[in-house]
Amino acid sequence: MRSLLTFIEKFRLNVKLVLGFSVGLLVAAVIGFNSLSTQSEMTAEIESLYDADLLGISHLKEANINLIYMGRALRHAMIAQDDAARDKAKAQVDTARTTLQRELAEAKKRIHRKDALDKYEEFLRHFNKYNENVVHALAMVERERINSSEAAKLISSAEFSALGSAADDTIDAIIRIKEQGSLQTLESVRERAAQTRQTAILLLVIGVLLTLGIGILIGLSIQRPNERLRNSVEELAAGKVDQVIPYVDYPNEIGIMARAIAVLQDIYRKANAQHWVKSHAAEISTALQQAEDFCVLTQTAVSKIAPVMGASHGAFYVLESDGCYNLLASYGYRERKHLNSSFAIGEGLVGQCAMEKTPIMLTAPKDYIRINSGLGEGPPACIVVQPIIHGDRVLGVLEMASFQQFTEREKAVLDALQPVLATSMEILDRNVKTKELLKATQEQAERMEKQAAQLEEQQVEMEAQQAELLETENWFRSVIESAPDGMLVADAAGQILLTNPMVEEIFGYTPGELVGGTIEQLVPERIRPGHAKLRETFMAEGRNRAMSASTTLTGRRKDGSEVPLTITLAPLPPRGTRGKCVSVSVRRT
Numbered sequence: 309m310r311s312l313l314t315f316i317e318k319f320r321l322n323v324k325l326v327l328g329f330s331v332g333l334l335v336a337a338v339i340g341f342n343s344l345s346t347q348s349e350m351t352a353e354i355e356s357l358y359d360a361d362l363l364g365i366s367h368l369k370e371a372n373i374n375l376i377y378m379g380r381a382l383r384h385a386m387i388a389q390d391d392a393a394r395d396k397a398k399a400q401v402d403t404a405r406t407t408l409q410r411e412l413a414e415a416k417k418r419i420h421r422k423d424a425l426d427k428y429e430e431f432l433r434h435f436n437k438y439n440e441n442v443v444h445a446l447a448m449v450e451r452e453r454i455n456s457s458e459a460a461k462l463i464s465s466a467e468f469s470a471l472g473s474a475a476d477d478t479i480d481a482i483i484r485i486k487e488q489g490s491l492q493t494l495e496s497v498r499e500r501a502a503q504t505r506q507t508a509i510l511l512l513v514i515g516v517l518l519t520l521g522i523g524i525l526i527g528l529s530i531q532r533p534n535e536r537l538r539n540s541v542e543e544l545a546a547g548k549v550d551q552v553i554p555y556v557d558y559p560n561e562i563g564i565m566a567r568a569i570a571v572l573q574d575i576y577r578k579a580n581a582q583h584w585v586k587s588h589a590a591e592i593s594t595a596l597q598q599a600e601d602f603c604v605l606t607q608t609a610v611s612k613i614a615p616v617m618g619a620s621h622g623a624f625y626v627l628e629s630d631g632c633y634n635l636l637a638s639y640g641y642r643e644r645k646h647l648n649s650s651f652a653i654g655e656g657l658v659g660q661c662a663m664e665k666t667p668i669m670l671t672a673p674k675d676y677i678r679i680n681s682g683l684g685e686g687p688p689a690c691i692v693v694q695p696i697i698h699g700d701r702v703l704g705v706l707e708m709a710s711f712q713q714f715t716e717r718e719k720a721v722l723d724a725l726q727p728v729l730a731t732s733m734e735i736l737d738r739n740v741k742t743k744e745l746l747k748a749t750q751e752q753a754e755r756m757e758k759q760a761a762q763l764e765e766q767q768v769e770m771e772a773q774q775a776e777l778l779e780t781e782n783w784f785r786s787v788i789e790s791a792p793d794g795m796l797v798a799d800a801a802g803q804i805l806l807t808n809p810m811v812e813e814i815f816g817y818t819p820g821e822l823v824g825g826t827i828e829q830l831v832p833e834r835i836r837p838g839h840a841k842l843r844e845t846f847m848a849e850g851r852n853r854a855m856s857a858s859t860t861l862t863g864r865r866k867d868g869s870e871v872p873l874t875i876t877l878a879p880l881p882p883r884g885t886r887g888k889c890v891s892v893s894v895r896r897t
Contacts, residue, residue, distance in 0.1 A: 312525070320560040324526045331522045335515025339508050346504040364418030365486045371411035372479045375435070377404035379472055382442055385449050398446055405439065415482075424485040431478035438471040533562045540569055549577040581717040588616045589724040596732045602626055605736055606637035606704070609729055614639040614708060617718040621688065621709035625651065625658050626733075633658055633705055651705075661693040662702040667722075668693040671713065690714055694722050698730035703737075794894035797880065800847050800887055802827040802840065811894050814873070816866040827892075832864045846877060847888055853877045863894070872897045 378401050385397030412432075419428055536554050543551045553573055555566040592612045599605035606624040614622040622639035635649035651658040661668050669692045688709035696704040706729070708714075708722070788795050794811030798804050807822045815822070815830055831839045846853060855861055855875045862870040876893040883889075 318558050318560060323560075324529060328519070328522055328526050332515070332519045335511065335519060339511045339515065342507055342511060343504060346500060346507075349500065362490060364415050365483050365490070367411040367415035367418070368479055368483045368486065371408045371415060372476060372483070374404040374408035374411065375472070375476060375479065378408065378442060382445060385446060394449065398450075401442065401446065405442075408435075419482070419486075421485060421489055424482050424489075427478055427482045427485060431475055431482065434471055434475040434478055438475050441467075441471060533558075533566075537562070537565060537569060540573075544569070544573055544576060547580070549573060549580050581720065585717055585720045585724050588721050589728065592616070592725055593728045593732075596728060599732070599736065601740070602636060602733070602736060605732060609725075610637045610639045610706065613706070613722065613725060616721055617708055617710065617714060618712060619708040619710045619714075623707045624704060625707070626704040627662075627702065633662055636704075657693050658705045658707065661695050661705050665695050665697055665702055667695065669714075692719070692722065694726060696726060696730045696733060698727075698734045703730055703733045796822065796892050796894070797889055798827050798892065799889050800844075802843055805886075805889065814865075814871065814894055814896060815863060830863050832862055832870055843890075847879070847890065850879045850888070852879070 381397045381400035381404055385394050385401065388394035388397055412435075416428060419425055533555050540551060540553050551573075553566055553570040555562050556570050557563065558566065592609070595608050595612055596605060599608055606626060610622040610624045613619070620640050623635055623641055624637040625633035626636040628634050632650045632652050648656065651662075653659050654663045657668055657670075669690065671690050689711050690713045691707065691709040692714060694706045694708070695702045696706060706722075788806075789808045791808060791810065794814045795808045796804055796811050797806040804822050804825050804827065807820075809819060812819055812822060827843065828836050828839055853876070855877075861873050861875055863873045864870055874895045874897050878891040878893070880889040880891055
């Protein structure tokens with residue numbers, strides 16, 4: 309029963325519905341077919357009853373009546389008083405005989421029982437003899453005409469009457485046989501009808517029971533999986549994510565629903581695992597943020613991570629300034645003389661993990677450290693070595709060992725905490741460096757305050773010197789401007805930097821117009837091409853020069869006219885960003 313129910317459960321819903329309706333339709337079809345078949349048989353029997361018995365009886369009775377008509381017509385012919393009445397009676401005899409023979413022929417077609425056939429043969433024998441006597445009597449009546457005493461004697465004789473009675477009794481016997489057969493056929497039809505009713509009722513009961521059974525099976529095949537799937541959904545809603553979802557292998561709507569619930573379970577399991585991972589990661593991250601130095605940070609990390617992962621042993625190695633990873637914190641760790649607490653890049657699993665920058669996991673490692681407690685010790689079943697990476701730097705290596713295999717969510721916690729640890733270590737390193745830098749900055753600030761005080765004193769002195777220099781410069785400027793000779797200052801490139809009013813008057817320029825111009829614009833055009841070389845030679849020599857008195861010097865005014873001049877050149881020392889300059893004294897001659 310259970311295997312049949314399981315077999316039906318795998319059907320699709322439309323197949324189940326079709327199966328249920330098909331059973332009912334099949335039962336109805338069987339009942340209908342049986343009823344139709346029985347009805348056809350009964351109709352055939354009734355038709356046979358009508359054709360073989362009732363029509364046969366009708367023909368026999370008609371023959372019997374015509375037999376009586378023959379005797380009556382014969383008597384009428386015997387007692388007829390004239391030829392017309394006699395001929396009419398003879399015609400009636402012939403008609404009755406012909407009709408009797410025709411009816412006998414039709415009746416014989418419908419006689420099938422042996423006893424009826426025997427009676428029919430017996431009737432023919434009696435009828436033939438009776439018919440012979442009738443023919444003989446008619447002949448005698450025809451001969452005697454008026455005097456029919458012989459014919460009357462023949463007709464009234466016991467033998468003649470016995471033959472007629474025997475024929476009549478025989479045909480009555482055949483009729484009774486046919487009637488009895490009809491009754492038997494009718495009784496058979498009645499029995500068949502009753503049997504058909506019983507069969508129909510039985511089939512109806514069986515069909516109802518079968519349909520009810522199939523309906524119950526189909527209902528259970530729908531209800532039972534739905535109940536189990538509903539229980540699975542309720543368990544899933546209650547947080548039981550490890551329950552096995554049934555019917556996922558069914559190729560029907562139940563299987564589709566079960567697979568959908570399995571997908572939902574997988575999503576819920578992942579979400580639950582992520583919530584578990586995130587909650588523990590957040591808790592440990594909060595604890596890590598309160599650490600103020602590397603010792604507290606690493607010890608907090610290994611002490612918080614190990615219980616969450618179910619680890620019985622843990623060690624935290626941190627990168628030091630010498631390039632090695634030194635043991636800084638541990639969990640359930642006991643120092644041993646033959647074990648190193650410092651590893652270089654590529655040395656041991658710690659150094660190899662730091663070099664490859666990828667986690668390393670070993671299952672049932674041999675010759676490994678034994679995890680011990682107060683009750684005993686034993687080798688770990690699984691170890692994991694996790695690099696703590698920030699950017700491209702491996703800041704530390706965390707090693708965990710457990711008696712059991714680490715699950716995916718436990719490894720997910722470690723993966724989730726890796727960037728948190730790396731960030732915390734980087735921030736803590738920056739904080740330490742910031743504190744060191746702040747201390748150095750404070751010391752430097754103190755030194756700068758002292759230097760600022762010294763600079764302030766120097767600035768006061770420099771301001772006094774600048775005021776004095778400015779006063780001196782103003783005095784020299786007033787001396788230059790009040791000089792009776794024209795004066796100007798130019799740099800090594802020949803650009804005019806300073807002029808006094810007298811030189812501007814000599815060359816016909818407005819105040820300040822010459823500043824920014826060149827010496828060459830004051831030289832006549834005929835000697836201007838070679839003047840730049842002369843200026844460079846003078847700047848290279850760097851000594852005073854008074855132009856020769858024997859040489860007539862002229863200068864070019866703004867309006868293009870020339871004026872005779874006496875010129876004295878004196879080099880000036882470099883000052884500030886300016887290079888060598890020359891002082892030019894100009895006087896009219």
